[in-house]
Amino acid sequence: MNGGSVEETRLQRYARTPWRGLALWMLSVPATLVGLWFITVVSMITSFVGVLLFPSATMLLRDRLDAYRDRIGRWTDITVQRPYLPEPAPEPGLNGFFKRFIALVCDPATWRDYLWVVVDPVVAIFTAALPGLLILNGLWGYVLAAFAGDLIGHYGGSDWYAYIPITEGYGRDTGRVVSTLVVATLSIVAGYAIGPKMMTVYGHWGRMLLGPTKKSQLALRVQHLTETRSDAVDTSAAELRRIERDLHDGAQARLVAMGMTLGAIEHLLDKDPQKARLLLAETRASSAKALHELRDLVRGIHPPVLADRGLGDAVKALALDHPMRVEVTGDLPGRASAPVESAAYFAVSEILTNTAKHSGASRVWIDMRHENGMLRITVTDDGHGGATLDGGTGLRGIERRIGTFDGVLALSSPMGGPTIVTLELPCALSSPKISPS
Amino acid sequence: MRVVLAEDLALLREGLVSLLETHGFEIAAAVDNGPSLLKALLDHRPDVAVVDVRLPPSFTDEGLQAALEARRRVPGLPVLVLSQYVEQLYARELLADGAGAIGYLLKDRVFDAAQFVDAVRRVAGGGTAMDPEVISRLVAGSTRDTPLSRLTPRETEVLELMAQGRSNAAIAERLVVTERAVTKHTANIFTKLDLPVTGDDNRRVRAVLAYLNR
Numbered sequence: 001m002n003g004g005s006v007e008e009t010r011l012q013r014y015a016r017t018p019w020r021g022l023a024l025w026m027l028s029v030p031a032t033l034v035g036l037w038f039i040t041v042v043s044m045i046t047s048f049v050g051v052l053l054f055p056s057a058t059m060l061l062r063d064r065l066d067a068y069r070d071r072i073g074r075w076t077d078i079t080v081q082r083p084y085l086p087e088p089a090p091e092p093g094l095n096g097f098f099k100r101f102i103a104l105v106c107d108p109a110t111w112r113d114y115l116w117v118v119v120d121p122v123v124a125i126f127t128a129a130l131p132g133l134l135i136l137n138g139l140w141g142y143v144l145a146a147f148a149g150d151l152i153g154h155y156g157g158s159d160w161y162a163y164i165p166i167t168e169g170y171g172r173d174t175g176r177v178v179s180t181l182v183v184a185t186l187s188i189v190a191g192y193a194i195g196p197k198m199m200t201v202y203g204h205w206g207r208m209l210l211g212p213t214k215k216s217q218l219a220l221r222v223q224h225l226t227e228t229r230s231d232a233v234d235t236s237a238a239e240l241r242r243i244e245r246d247l248h249d250g251a252q253a254r255l256v257a258m259g260m261t262l263g264a265i266e267h268l269l270d271k272d273p274q275k276a277r278l279l280l281a282e283t284r285a286s287s288a289k290a291l292h293e294l295r296d297l298v299r300g301i302h303p304p305v306l307a308d309r310g311l312g313d314a315v316k317a318l319a320l321d322h323p324m325r326v327e328v329t330g331d332l333p334g335r336a337s338a339p340v341e342s343a344a345y346f347a348v349s350e351i352l353t354n355t356a357k358h359s360g361a362s363r364v365w366i367d368m369r370h371e372n373g374m375l376r377i378t379v380t381d382d383g384h385g386g387a388t389l390d391g392g393t394g395l396r397g398i399e400r401r402i403g404t405f406d407g408v409l410a411l412s413s414p415m416g417g418p419t420i421v422t423l424e425l426p427c428a429l430s431s432p433k434i435s436p437s
Numbered sequence: 438m439r440v441v442l443a444e445d446l447a448l449l450r451e452g453l454v455s456l457l458e459t460h461g462f463e464i465a466a467a468v469d470n471g472p473s474l475l476k477a478l479l480d481h482r483p484d485v486a487v488v489d490v491r492l493p494p495s496f497t498d499e500g501l502q503a504a505l506e507a508r509r510r511v512p513g514l515p516v517l518v519l520s521q522y523v524e525q526l527y528a529r530e531l532l533a534d535g536a537g538a539i540g541y542l543l544k545d546r547v548f549d550a551a552q553f554v555d556a557v558r559r560v561a562g563g564g565t566a567m568d569p570e571v572i573s574r575l576v577a578g579s580t581r582d583t584p585l586s587r588l589t590p591r592e593t594e595v596l597e598l599m600a601q602g603r604s605n606a607a608i609a610e611r612l613v614v615t616e617r618a619v620t621k622h623t624a625n626i627f628t629k630l631d632l633p634v635t636g637d638d639n640r641r642v643r644a645v646l647a648y649l650n651r
Contacts, residue, residue, distance in 0.1 A: 288545045295522060304522045308491070308498040317526040321574060 017195035035117030078203035083212035134191030141184025334429030359383025385417035471499030540566035565602030
């Protein structure tokens, strides 16, 4: 993962990494201070003051360690997720406070954090900071060879540079000066050479202690599943209610009316054929209306093109019916499972509706592709932007619904546009249906 | 006139057979699935085919696929497609080869026997029969900032009927005006939309549909 928008060249990476390593090492200074405060609070835990201060100290510590997670994420290919277990729902009063306290004490990540603060400064010296230290050592060698060695000797001091003694007469001993230069140069070269490798090693170390354990990963997963499951149940219940109401008020009512009219026609057939004919025409019109309503209802449940052809063509059909100019690009080499297709379809449909209502756009571009087991749909419009997830735009609802499939929604909508909505749904594609020949 | 019919619901199939037979059509074959439809179309080479979009065994757009495939092998084979739903996407695919002799109607249009039979005859004669719903959605979809918004309501009405594949005489009868009035309206429409004027109904439909599809 590379945080910057511009990809680093190999050379830049080699040149920068040693200094980044040192910067990471420097982070341990504030972290150690926070760690000291944390352990002080812990030592008071038997008293009320300790209990009172514990949550804030823990949060302070987490905050500090987020800096490491952030740097490791930016400077290596390793992503370190936050490992913390979900906190209990906030409750007012003392009760809520104690619940939170217990949860924090019981979260192993709290104690792993402290372990990190204690151990990391030492580990960093031999990993991330090592290249930088080697380079500094090389530079010091140059300084010694240039004049400092002579000065130290002159004033009667004595020191070692690697295996080279620095004593009186160092400056006139060419052998020792040349050796110093050779060692210094090797040190710098080695520092730059091992930089990225050491950074990766450090990244693994970071993920080991700062990342989630199997247990916390499971806990986070359970929380996510619980939320999305209840969302899914709610939406499907609401959908069923809507369908029931539509059928009750629409087609069902019309069929009842038609039955009654047909009964009336039966009576009128002999007495007043003229009137019967009139009622028959009415009944026919009524049946057409019932069909029309059923058609609309089915379209809202599962659009025919989606059933026939899959997501690609269904979105194309949607684009054709849309009042704005909608261009669809991209190609799906197969079909996703029916629930995923349906979720993606209705998400796109709702985004288009939103765009028409709020964006002031005249053109929309939809791009669909499937890469690395991920269905990615991008909807871009040329409107005035400024859309938010929560501004009553319905985007939050879409996010919740695709959440059931572990899908995510990303929104980019700066003032002045353009607005880009990206959907990502993990799914596998089945091989395409072979058309009859 | 020989007809091949494909419809999987027995009740509706029988209804269509008797409807078409009463109006003097000869049923060459009446089938209920996609593969036998394609075979019947290629074996019988009917004057017109009446095809349901959704057919077994897959219950997807099998009928449409068979019709398109048959038209690839027998260019210009007249096909009238019936469906519970009309989709612009499918209308485009049917019209794509530009050979005409295409119909695409909602199943409810069968309720009005006279109009339906008229549509079948039109398609058999190489004309076009597009469902009013397809056309009205096309028109609705392209009204913003296009020359369409310059048409009078009456002209829009005439345009929709034209796009459905109706002749001037039929349009005049439908709108209860003289044929000359319709000719005047169509001339106005073609000028406003900047389309080449043509007397041929079929080419006219294609020009209008191409315009709407833009």
